[in-house]
Amino acid sequence: MNNLNLTKTCDINPEHATPMMQQFLQIKKQHQGVILFYRMGDFYEMFFEDAVLGAKELELTLTGRDGGRLGRIPMAGVPHKAADNYIARLLEKGHKVAICEQMEDAALAKGLVERKVVKTITAGTITDINLLQGSKNNYLAAVTNVQKSCKRGFAYVDISTGEFKISTLGYDQLISEINRIEPSEILCVSQKREIKPFQIVPEEHPDLPETVIANYNCTVRANAAFYKETALEKIKQAFNIKSLEAFGFPEYTEGLIAAGVIIDYLLETQQDNLPKFDVITPYETGSFVAIDSSARRNLELVQTVRDNKYEGSLMWAVNKTKTNMGARLLRKWIQQPLQxxxxxxxxxxxxxxxxxxxxxxxxxxxxxxxxxxxxxxxxxxxxxxxxxxxxxxxxxxxxxxxxxxxxxxxxxxxxxxxxxxxxxxxxxxxxxxxxxxxxxxxxxxxxxxxxxxxxxxxxxxxxxxxxxxxxxxxxxxxxxxxxxxxxxxxxxxxxxxxxxxxxxxxxxxxxxxxxxxxxxxxxxxxxxxxxxxxxxxxxxxxxxxxxxxxxxxxxxxxxxxxxxxxxxxxxxxxxxxxxxxxxxxxTAVEYNYVKPVIDKSRDLVIEEGRHPVIEQLLPLGSYVPNDLDITSPMLMILTGPNMAGKSTFMRQNALIIILAQIGSFVPAKSARIGIVDKIFTRVGAVDDLSTGQSTFMVEMTETASILNSATDRSFILLDEIGRGTSTYDGVAIAWSVAEHITQNIGARTIFATHYHELNIMCEKHPEIRNFRMTISENEDEIIFLRKVVPGGASRSYGIQVAKMAGLPASVIARSQQLMTKMQKDYAAQISTKKRNNSEVQADTPQLSLFIE
Structure with missing residues (x-):
């Protein structure tokens, strides 16, 4: 490195370079911001800053080459026959690669061999099957910037299959759709951030929601590419038509603009060699079951939450397809159930x-x-x-x-x-x-x-x-x-x-x-x-x-x-x-699935339902099935200790609904499902670092979204609402959320909680019913029976669960000692107040809430 000229290409005088390096610099000048793979015989070579970056990212040896008056210039290369593997690694790290080929036989060339960039490969523009994941689409998306409307144009294409879709979406819909299709690359405009202290020029960043920027590969394009006339002209050019009236959907103009932005990008990266697209097709999210980002993640539809693995997902459990085409379609269906x-x-x-x-x-x-x-x-x-x-x-x-x-x-x-x-x-x-x-x-x-x-x-x-x-x-x-x-x-x-x-x-x-x-x-x-x-x-x-x-x-x-x-x-x-x-x-034959009854009612009746994933991970026949009978506007309050199976029961019913509405049989003895329009989950929470929100704020934001979006045909799973704050606040929030759902929404809901105070809600609200996870007690030991039965739980068994989790014996003993003391102190306090004719209700939040 000490002997190499590390000057960047943009600062080099081409006149000081050798003829071949002059050719390289001329081509590189037209392809800034990408790594240039420059074909020389049986190798693709990288030079200057590309070589330094490529050597680091690909773990290659950084060598040097005589650059004439430029001295020794950095060089690194890969064999052209093995280039696919190296390109894939660069794309995975977020880089773009321009492929510069020799356009004539070196043996027949008169002087310098003619070279030309034949394509630029980006995460969203891959067509080589060797670089693609067979069971997953590789989408390139675009989002327009709409100043005067709350909706944005949205388009996505898989150039390896020809699929081309457009829509017009609101803010929440946009995030949900991006999370559904998981695009490899998103095209957007930039917006200026607020000027910071001592900053003269404001920073620019993609004009997309922060959660999208944090999780997806976003490519900022010039504002001119998003001009209506420019974008629509690109569509006419690509489809060889004179008027967009041929498509027949003028209400999707914003979506068409996004499609034009995609075509413009492809013309640039594919060197005008556009692949053949299917006809651009508009779609409405209302035609399918809406599954918000939280539900999509928590239900582990196509990958697990813990380690983002395919094994253990719903897709894994029901995927017995023989072709990549079938696997891709199954993935789409799971992410987009029908109504x-x-x-x-x-x-x-x-x-x-x-x-x-x-x-x-x-x-x-x-x-x-x-x-x-x-x-x-x-x-x-x-x-x-x-x-x-x-x-x-x-x-x-x-x-x-x-x-x-x-x-x-x-x-x-x-x-x-x-x-x-x-x-x-x-x-x-x-x-x-x-x-x-x-x-x-x-x-x-x-x-x-x-x-x-x-x-x-x-x-x-x-x-x-x-x-x-x-x-x-x-x-x-x-x-x-x-x-x-x-x-x-x-x-x-x-x-x-x-x-x-x-x-x-x-x-x-x-x-x-x-x-x-x-x-x-x-x-x-x-x-x-x-x-x-x-x-x-x-x-x-x-x-x-x-x-x-x-x-x-x-x-x-x-x-x-x-x-x-x-x-x-x-x-x-x-x-x-x-x-x-x-x-x-x-799958139905192998795991004994049944054909569900699907209708327009608001019932949800599942007899001996099973979790489609967990039953395959357990020994044959060991999974404990459970019934569910909810008719809108019923809300099930589910209590029981941690590890008893509440979350599994909740998720299994959501997955049964999804399977039923993609056209699959379901893991149950029988099932009658009134069509569901939206599925929501509020299960677990962590700090959202991308938006600076605390765990409790994330929980409340997700809950607010559910309450504002759910309908009487929705299915809602709520787990431990209010646990991120004090007990009194938590009980109050959980109580009022349950009331709001039953009185104002009427959605079929399972509400899991440790707040046993909520069990008395059924006395005032007949739509609310109590169920609990059964356990067997043997002295200080508990056995989880995994069965859901009517009635509310009276204890949480937290110390017993902590013991099962392996906490030190000294901690368990001290916990038991403290709990016994707290119970005695509380009993003594109640006894004193009774002698003094004090209001006992004031110290029991469930009673005060019930009276209110």
Whole structure:
């Protein structure tokens, strides 16, 4: 490092650099703020500040290169064949990578090799399947800045699948949607912070909620990109239309502006090589069950709270999909349950039909195992990144489509029998792939051995020349052995020296006079003859011409294939639905799920319900099922000690609702569910460092959001409301929240609490009922029975639970001593007040609250 020139590229005078470094600096100037991977032969090299940063982030050796008058400049590199792994690591750390390729063969270049940035890879613009997570969409989102409205335009796209959605959202909806789709990158404008003391220029930061900035990769774009005229023009350009009236949804103008911002960004990063999108589709969040950010996290829908792992999530418990397309769709459905009863019942029918036909399940599963991710392969075709192996994978996937039709021909569900009619165009395209691409093509499309014989006449001639050339070499070697009398004579090829005749030193006396020495080795001499040299020129010429012609033939074929992209995506969508239906059926059979009754009532009746995740983590049959019977506006107060199973019971019922409303059967003996429009949870709390809120403030903010947003069709889970403050304050808050829900909202609610004072609320409010977690006591020991029964708990058993948790015996003994003393002191105080005719009620908050 001491000998390296660490000057940044923006401060370097290009005239002081070598010609190649001048080329690098010119390209780097156009791609500031990204790490430039500069192709040099078999490596991508990084220079100057990119090399310093890249070496640190990728744990590479930082070396130096002669920079002429600039001295030794920092350099670090990675092999181009292993570049994907290094790029993925940089993206994971929040960096952007520009790929600069050699645009001509270095051997044929006249002077400096031409180089050009072919694409810039960012977290939200990845298309390479090797860099993507197969079971998860990779979304790029954009949010507009709306000054005169409380709503913002929102758009997101997955360029690896073509999905493109827009909406117009309020503040809370925006946060909820961002947390639902978990975009890899969000485009937004910047806003100035308030000027701090001694600060002249205010800091700028993304114009997004603080919680979003803290948890997501946000990219600030120039304000000009968000101008209405500019953004809408980009959409016209991308979809080749003259008017946006073709989309037919003028009420989503803000969403369209966000979509235009995305397209502008993609034009920049993909060097105008846009992938093919699906039609932009607007959506309303009201069509689906609203699950707020807290509920999404606490219910562990797609990852666990503790360590953000997939295993242990609801997705893990019900995911038996065979394809990446199915896994991605299942993830979407879990995060976005339906409210449309007819659509839900349509899914039930498909699942039921598969359950009743074990052979169909087996046959479909075996076929899905043979299907590749054709949704993303279609995108690779559309953006010119597909290679020969991609087409073979596509061919193998499309070949099995008629077999799906044969198996599902007699099924009644429209979700299952979409393959009954043969698509002749797709069949012809599949046959064309088979006819065009060799069975085992190389990864590169520029090195030949890609196109089958019979596709191109001139290519066939060149390949014949190459094939015959190998036969000629074998014949030449045989003739030279006979002519020289040297049996050990060998004809070989070296990339450096070309074709040669190799003879050991022991036989050099027998070398014919027309042999020309070419290279001396330790144990042999290598020679050339005029005849061999002439044949070398013919073969090498045919080889380079053949590879070039194969490349152009393949590119033409790939261009032609683009007209099938939409059809392939439609097939992919149908296969994904089939895969998820099969997954639901397999899960229902394996874990004894039942078909729920879904209707427009406000009932929630679940008999012997089970937690779909925990029952799979426990030994078979050991999970204790529980009933739930809530009819709106009923509120269940649930008491019992910690570790008794209150939180598990609460979550299991929310998960059963979600499973039912995505079209899955549910883990229960029976279930009747009146459609739910929103699910809220207020379970556990920690300080929110991103917004500077304390634990209690977070708890109260979340509770306020629930009370302001819930309806009589919502399902609410409240756990320990008011515990973050004093006992009197906590009881008062919990009491009033419960009252507000029953009197003003009427939502189906489970309210878990340690405030046993709330048990008497049922005397005044018939909508409120008490339930408790049962336990068995044996002296100082307690056993959790995990069963929910009517009635309120009278004790919390906190000291017994602390003992089970492993607190030192001395602490447990002292706790018991203090509690006994407190109970005696309280009893004595009550006795004294009774003798003095004092008001006992004043010291018992539950009574004073009840009287009020």
């Amino acid at each position: 449309d009863i007819n659509e839900i019942k349509q899914r039930y029918c498909a699942v039921e039909e598969l359950i009743e036909n074990p052979k169909i399940r087996t046959d479909v599963a075996n076929l899905l195992d043979k299907v590749y991710d054709i949704e993303r392969l279609a995108t690779k075709i559309s953006n010119n990144s597909a290679n020969g192996r991609d087409f073979i994978s596509l061919r193998d996937s499309l070949k099995v489509l008629p077999l799906f039709g044969n198996i599902l021909y007699n099924t009644k569900s429209p979700l299952l029998n979409k393959f009954s009619e043969k698509d002749e165009k797709i069949s012809d395209f599949t046959a064309l792939i088979d006819k065009t691409i060799v069975e085992e093509p190389p990864i590169s499309i520029k090195e030949g051995n890609l196109i089958k014989r019979g596709v191109h006449e001139e290519l066939d001639y060149l390949k014949s020349l190459l094939c015959d050339g190998q036969e000629w070499l074998a014949d030449f070697e045989k003739r030279e052995k006979e002519r020289s009398g040297i049996k050990s004579l060998k004809v070989g090829y070296s990339k450096v020296f070309g074709y040669f005749i190799e003879i050991t030193h022991a036989n050099t006396a027998q070398v014919p006079n027309d042999y020309i020495r070419k290279q001396t080795l330790t144990s042999a001499e290598r020679y050339i003859t005029p005849e061999l040299k002439q044949h070398e020129n013919e073969i090498l010429s045919a080889g380079s011409k053949s590879a070039e012609l194969e490349y152009h033939t393949f590119c033409n074929f790939r261009e032609y294939s683009k007209e099938f992209v939409d059809a392939i995506r439609d097939i992919a969508k149908s296969l994904a639905v089939l895969d998820v239906m099969l997954s639901f059926a397999q």
